[in-house]
Amino acid sequence: NFSTSTQIVTLVDDTPPVFTSVPESYTIECDETITYADATAEDNCSGATVNVSEVITPGSCPAAYTIVRTFTATDNCENSSTATQTITVEDTTSPVLSNDAEMSISCDDYPNDVVYASASDNCSDVTISFEDVAIEGGCVLPVGQYERTYTATDACGNTSESTQLIVLTDNVAPVFTSVPADYSSECDVDLVLEDATATDNCSGATISYSEETTAGACDQEYTLVRTWTATDGCGNASSASQTITVVDTTAPQITNACGLLDGEVVEVCCEDLSGSVTIPAACELTFTDNCDEDASASIVETCVGPNCPTETVDSWCDIFAPEALADGETCDNYTSHGMRLFNFSGSEFYHTLDGRVANNADGTQTYTMNVVSLDNANAGWEVTLNYAAGMDWDAWSTQPGYHSYKSDCGIGDHTTWLYSTMIDGSASGTGDYAGSELSLSHQPSNGYFGFQIGEGANNKNGNYGFSGWIYYSGTFLDEGVMGSGDVFGDLDCCLAYDISRDYTVSDCAGNDTSFGYTISVTGEACDVADGGVIGNNGGDDANSGLVTLKDLIVIESLMPNPTSDNSTLIFETGDDISVNISLMTMSGALVQDLFQGNVFANTPVTLEISTGNLDAGMYQVRVNSRDFVVTKKLLVTN
Numbered sequence: 015n016f017s018t019s020t021q022i023v024t025l026v027d028d029t030p031p032v033f034t035s036v037p038e039s040y041t042i043e044c045d046e047t048i049t050y051a052d053a054t055a056e057d058n059c060s061g062a063t064v065n066v067s068e069v070i071t072p073g074s075c076p077a078a079y080t081i082v083r084t085f086t087a088t089d090n091c092e093n094s095s096t097a098t099q100t101i102t103v104e105d106t107t108s109p110v111l112s113n114d115a116e117m118s119i120s121c122d123d124y125p126n127d128v129v130y131a132s133a134s135d136n137c138s139d140v141t142i143s144f145e146d147v148a149i150e151g152g153c154v155l156p157v158g159q160y161e162r163t164y165t166a167t168d169a170c171g172n173t174s175e176s177t178q179l180i181v182l183t184d185n186v187a188p189v190f191t192s193v194p195a196d197y198s199s200e201c202d203v204d205l206v207l208e209d210a211t212a213t214d215n216c217s218g219a220t221i222s223y224s225e226e227t228t229a230g231a232c233d234q235e236y237t238l239v240r241t242w243t244a245t246d247g248c249g250n251a252s253s254a255s256q257t258i259t260v261v262d263t264t265a266p267q268i269t270n271a272c273g274l275l276d277g278e279v280v281e282v283c284c285e286d287l288s289g290s291v292t293i294p295a296a297c298e299l300t301f302t303d304n305c306d307e308d309a310s311a312s313i314v315e316t317c318v319g320p321n322c323p324t325e326t327v328d329s330w331c332d333i334f335a336p337e338a339l340a341d342g343e344t345c346d347n348y349t350s351h352g353m354r355l356f357n358f359s360g361s362e363f364y365h366t367l368d369g370r371v372a373n374n375a376d377g378t379q380t381y382t383m384n385v386v387s388l389d390n391a392n393a394g395w396e397v398t399l400n401y402a403a404g405m406d407w408d409a410w411s412t413q414p415g416y417h418s419y420k421s422d423c424g425i426g427d428h429t430t431w432l433y434s435t436m437i438d439g440s441a442s443g444t445g446d447y448a449g450s451e452l453s454l455s456h457q458p459s460n461g462y463f464g465f466q467i468g469e470g471a472n473n474k475n476g477n478y479g480f481s482g483w484i485y486y487s488g489t490f491l492d493e494g495v496m497g498s499g500d501v502f503g504d505l506d507c508c509l510a511y512d513i514s515r516d517y518t519v520s521d522c523a524g525n526d527t528s529f530g531y532t533i534s535v536t537g538e539a540c541d542v543a544d545g546g547v548i549g550n551n552g553g554d555d556a557n558s559g560l561v562t563l564k565d566l567i568v569i570e571s572l573m574p575n576p577t578s579d580n581s582t583l584i585f586e587t588g589d590d591i592s593v594n595i596s597l598m599t600m601s602g603a604l605v606q607d608l609f610q611g612n613v614f615a616n617t618p619v620t621l622e623i624s625t626g627n628l629d630a631g632m633y634q635v636r637v638n639s640r641d642f643v644v645t646k647k648l649l650v651t652n
Contacts (some may be wrong), residue, residue, distance in 0.1 A: 018305070018473075025059075026091075027057070027058065027059040027089060027090075027093060028086070028093065029055040029057070029059070029093060030054055030057075030089065030093035030094055030095040030610050031055040031062030031087035031088065031093065031094070031095055032055060032058075032087075032095065033053055033054065033055045033064075033087055033095065034054045034055055034198040034438030035529070036085060036097040036098075036099060037050075037053060037055060037099045037100050037170070038099065038261035039098075039100035040099065040102070041101075041102040041104060041494045042102070042103060043103075043104065043105065043106065043107060043134065043136070043137075044077040044078065044103050044104065044105045044137035044138075045107070048103070051099075052064070052066070052082070052085075053066070053087070053097055053099070054084035055085075055087030057089035057090075057093070059090075059091070060089045060091050061089060061090060061641065062087040062360035063088050063386065064085055064087045065085070065088070065335045066084065066085050066411075067084050067086075068082060068083045068084070069084075069368065070082075071091040071611070072301050073103070073104065074170070075105060075138070075169045075170035075171065076137075076138055076169045076170075077104075077105035077137035077138045077169055077170050078103060079103050080101070080172060081101040081102075081103070081104050082098055082099075082100050083100075083101070084096055084098050085097045085099070086099070087345050087392050087458045095276050096564040097363060099211055103168075105136070105138065105168065105170035105172065105173065106170075107135070107137070107168075107170040107172060108166075108173060108174040109133045109134060109135040109140040109167070109168045110133060110134050110135070111131060111132075111133040111142070111164060111166040111174045111176045112128065112133070113130060113132070113164060113176055113178050114178065115178060116178065116180075116181060116599040117130045117162075117178055117179070118178040118183045119180055119181070119182055119183065119216065120184070121154045121180075121184045122186070122215055123215070124180075124182055128620055129142050129144065130178065130180075130616060131144075131162070131164045131178065133164075133165075135166075135168040135169075136170070137170070138170060138448075139169060140166050140167065140168050141164070141166070141167050141168075143164070143165050143167070144159040144163060144165070145163050146161070146162045146164075146180060147160060147163075147374040149161050151181075152181055152182055153184060153217055153246075153249070154182040154184050154216045154217050154247065154248065154561035155217050155218050155246040157360070158181070159180065159181050159182065159633050160179075160180040160182075161177060161179060162177065162178045162179070162180045163176075164176050164177070169433070174324070176349065182216070183248070184214075184215065184216040184217045184246060185250065186215050186250060187214075187244070187250040187251055187252040188212055188213060188214040188244035188245070188250065188251070189212060189214070189215075189244075189250055189252065190210055190211065190212045190242070190254045191212060192210060192211045193210045193242070193255075193256060194207075194208040194209075194210065194256045194257070196256055196258070196259075197258060197259075198258075198259040198261055198264070199259070199260050199261070200261065200263065200264060201234040201235065201260050201304065202304040202305050203261045205260070207240070208252055209221075209223075209228075209242075210242040210244075210251070210256075211394070212242075214244070214246035214247075214250075216248075216442075217246040217247030217248045217250075218246060219244045219246050220244070220246075221242050221243070221244050222245075223240070223243075224240075224241050225239065225241065226238075226239045230519070231522070231523075232262065232522030233306075234260070234262045234305035234306055234308065234522065234523065235260060235261055235262050235522075236255070237257060237258070237259050237260070237412060238259075238260065239255055239257050239258075240256045240257075240258065241253055241254070241255045242254050242255070243411065246588070247310075250314035254508045256312065259366075262302045262305050262429060262521060262522075262523035262525060263523070264305075264420070264525060265304040265519075265521070265525040265526055265527040266301045266302065266309045266519040266521055266525065266526075267302050267303070268299055268527060268529055269300045269301055270301075271299055271529060272297035272298070272299075272461040274297060274531045275531070277530065277531065277532075277533070278531045278532070279531070279532045279534050280532065280534065281534050282533055282534065282535045283538055283540035283541070284507075284508030284535075284538060284539055284540060285405040285645050285647075286539055287329060287469065287478040287507065287510065288507050289329050289330075289373075289508050290645070290647050290649070292602055292634065292645070293513065293533060293535075293600075293602075294390045294533065295602055295603070296315065296480070296515055297517075297531075298311055299311050299517055299519065301519045301527070303453060303521045303525075305521070305523075305639045306521035308522065309520065309521040309522075310519070310520060311517055311518070311519045311520075312517070313516065313517050314516045315513060315514070315515050315516075316513070316514045316516070317403045317511060317512070317513050317514075318511065318512045318513075318514060319510065319512055319637050320511075321509035321510060321511040321535075322416070322511045324374050325375070326372075326376075326451060327373065327374055328375050329373045329509075330370060330371060330372060330373065330507075330509055331371035331373070331507035332370060332371075332505070332506045332507075333352070333368070333381065333383055333504070334369070334503060334504040334505075335350050335352050335503070335504070335506050336352065336472050336475055336479060336502050336503060337350065337474075337475050338350045338475075339475060340601070341352070344474035345423035345425060345473070345474055345475055346423060346473060346474065347421070349366070350362075351363040351365055351366075351405045351475070351502065351566070352365060352369070352383060352385050352501065352502055352503050353366070353383065353385045353395070353499065353500070353502070354466065354499050354502075355486065355497060355498045356497050356498050357498075357585065358495065358497055359491075359493070359495060359633075360387070360491075361387035361388065361390060361393060362386055363387070363388040363389075364385035364386060364388065364395065365385060365387075365388055366383055366384070366385050367384045367386055368380060368383075368395075369381065369383035369503060370382050370507065371507070375404070376451045377402075377403030377458060378400060378401060378402055378403055378437065379400070379401045379403075379434065380398065380399070380400050381394070381399040381401070381501075382397065382399075383395075383399075383501070384397075385397060385445075386444075386445070390446060392445040392446050393444070393445045393447045394443075394445055394447060395441040395443060395444060395452075396441065396442045396443045396444055397439070397440075397454075397501070398440050398441075399436060399439040399454065399482075399484075399501065400438050400439060401434040401435065401436055401465050401482075401515070402435050402436075402437055402465065403434065403576070404432035404433060405432065405433050405464075405576060406432060406573060407419075407428060407429040407430070407431060407432075407433070408573045408576040409574050409575075409576060409577075409586075410433035410464055415460065416460075416462055417461060417462060417463075417464065418462055419431065419433070419466055419471075420481065421473065422473040423470070423474075423475075425475065425476045426468060426469045426470020426471060426476060427468075427469070427470075428466075428468075428471075429571070429573075430468055430469070430571070431467060431471045432468060433465065433466055433467075434464055434466075434467070435465065435600045436455060436465060436482065436484070437458050438453075438454070438455065439453060439454030439455065439484065440452065440453055440454060440640040441486065441488075443490070447490070447491070449489075449492070450488070450490045450491055451488045451489055452486045452488035452489075452490070452495070453483070453486070454484050454485065454486055454599075455485045456483075456485070457484050457485040457498050457499075461482055463482075464482075465480065465482035466480065466482065467479070467480045467505070468550055472502050472503060472504060474504075477504045477505075478504070478505050478507070479502070479503050479504040479505050480501075480503055480505060481501065481502045481503075482499060482500065482501050483499075483500055483503060485497075486497050486498070486499060487638065489537030489559075505564050506609070508538065508539065509535075509537050509562060510533050510534075510535055510536055510537030511535050512533065512534050512535070513532065513535070514530060515531055515532070515533065516529075517529040517530060518588050536562055548611075566589060566639065567585060567586075567587050567588075567593070567644045568585060568586050568587075568634075568644070569584070569637065569644055569646050570584040570585055570586060570618060571583075571584045572584075572635060572646045572648060575647075575648055576648075576650065576651045577625055577648070577649070577650060577651070578625070578626070578650065578652060579624075579625060579626050580605070580622055580623065580624055580625060580626070581619040581623045581624075581625060581648055582620060582621070582623070583620070583623055583635055583637075583645070583646070584618055584619070584620050584623050585621075585637055585644075586615075586616055586617065586618050587613050587614075587615055587616075587617075587619075587639070588615055588616070590612065590613070590614050590615050590616050591615075592611065592612050592613075592638055592639060593607040593610075593611070593638065593639045594607070594610050594636075594637075594638050594639070595606060595609040595610070595621060595636065596636045596638075597623065597634070597635060597637075597648075598633065598634045598636055598650070599633060599634070600631075600632050605628070605633065608621060608623060609621055622637065623648070626652045629650070630650055630651055630652045631649075632648070632649055632650075633647070633649075634646070634647060634648070635647075635648050636637075
């Protein structure tokens with residue numbers, strides 16, 4: 015028998031799994047790799063399955079956090095047990111900071127926020143900060159160097175430090191804020207010397223000065239170059255200059271022009287019938303210049319007109335046909351003529367068309383005449399006569415042999431005439447006489463009569479003129495001829511011309527002042543105030559009032575003249591007066607005072623003049639009183 019009974023036995027599992035292994039908790043640096051190990055569990059009955067979950071909890075900085083891993087072991091009966099692992103990630107490593115030990119920075123760029131360093135960190139970004147502390151050294155003012163401390167900090171507050179020498183540099187030269195401008199200045203003006211100023215960006219500026227003078231062509235002109243050099247504390251330099259040009263543009267000033275005005279005309283009259291004139295000496299200007307002590311004056315003297323003296327000719331006279339008297343004939347009862355040829359197969363009488371006398375510098379005279387026949391206006395001669403230096407009557411009459419004068423009409427005082435001997439002469443035919451040639455010589459050959467010059471000496475009228483006896487020989491229209499003849503003429507020796515005296519006063523710089531005046535030899539007789547003794551050729555009154563005398567002083571004679579030893583002056587005065595008598599050069603310079611004293615009216619006064627110690631040449635004897643002057647030429651020979 016049996017009986018059955020049923021019993022249900024229920025197996026239950028109330029025991030949770032048991033972890034056989036759980037990873038240990040640990041701490042690592044943030045840059046290390048996290049190791050995730052698994053946990054294991056076993057169950058008493060039904061096995062176990064392990065699941066894991068994790069929770070990340072941030073730390074105090076981005077690179078720090080905590081990972082909590084929870085393992086859950088569950089068996090098939092849903093019994094479970096848990097275990098945990100904690101992984102702590104942290105950042106305890108300081109950043110790595112690097113920089114150059116020394117850094118140069120332009121002073122213009124300091125201060126700034128530029129970091130001249132770099133840093134890295136194992137886990138997070140890095141912030142670099144710095145602090146500068148001034149230290150001694152460098153060239154920049156006021157501080158040239160800094161010690162810089164860099165601090166690198168990562169996200170977790172880990173820090174590292176380094177130092178760097180910051181050197182401030184200045185490569186910029188100073189800048190001039192004012193420089194005196196260039197200018198030109200007159201040489202007599204004080205120079206204005208101003209200073210330049212400069213500034214620098216960083217290190218201050220010290221200005222030094224130098225100057226250089228460059229001479230010009232003249233002492234008073236030069237160039238002054240003033241140079242300023244601005245240098246900063248770092249040795250940077252810049253320069254600026256000013257050029258001052260000292261010039262002379264001011265012309266000299268004439269301070270004394272002998273009382274003459276610029277452009278003035280000084281008239282000079284004719285003192286006697288021979289054409290004597292006293293040309294004033296050239297004015298010696300005085301002048302001053304603003305700068306040039308060596309300014310100088312030059313004169314250009316120019317004679318204008320056909321009657322000007324030359325190097326070889328002292329003066330000129332014009333020759334005219336002898337003037338007829340009131341009855342139409344000359345005093346010898348002939349028709350006026352200038353040349354006569356005796357026993358000539360052509361015409362005997364010739365009229366003077368024109369003529370000229372050159373009073374040569376050596377004392378000789380050259381007469382040229384253009385004459386035509388009174389019978390044939392187309393036939394004539396060009397006559398040239400050369401005469402030796404003239405002698406006064408005493409010299410002529412007392413020379414060896416017999417010597418006289420010729421006065422056909424008894425006009426004039428032969429003792430006042432000049433006498434000469436022909437050196438040579440010629441006559442060339444013109445017109446119908448062309449081809450005819452005559453040689454002329456002195457007649458008479460023994461020199462008894464001379465070629466004579468003076469008032470009435472022409473033997474035709476009382477005018478100032480000349481006459482002479484000639485001998486001719488040669489060919490006339492291809493036939494030989496010879497014979498004698500005469501030449502005659504009136505003379506006008508008071509001829510006009512101008513002397514221009516142009517002065518230039520110059521300084522070294524080429525500045526000029528011009529001045530000039532004209533000596534006008536008028537060809538007119540000196541008036542009463544000038545005390546001249548002048549005859550007049552031509553015109554209705556030619557033979558009346560031939561000589562105009564100032565009644566106050568009359569020179570009767572000056573003999574001998576020419577002289578080589580002594581000469582005697584005889585004069586009278588119209589009043590009881592005091593007179594001064596001087597011997598002068600022809601240019602007006604005093605040679606010696608001859609007499610000073612009182613004389614009585616209408617009483618001849620005789621004065622001996624010694625000439626033995628004088629150089630040969632022409633002089634003037636001047637007698638003056640009460641601003642009245644009478645002059646007489648005196649020729650001194652060796």
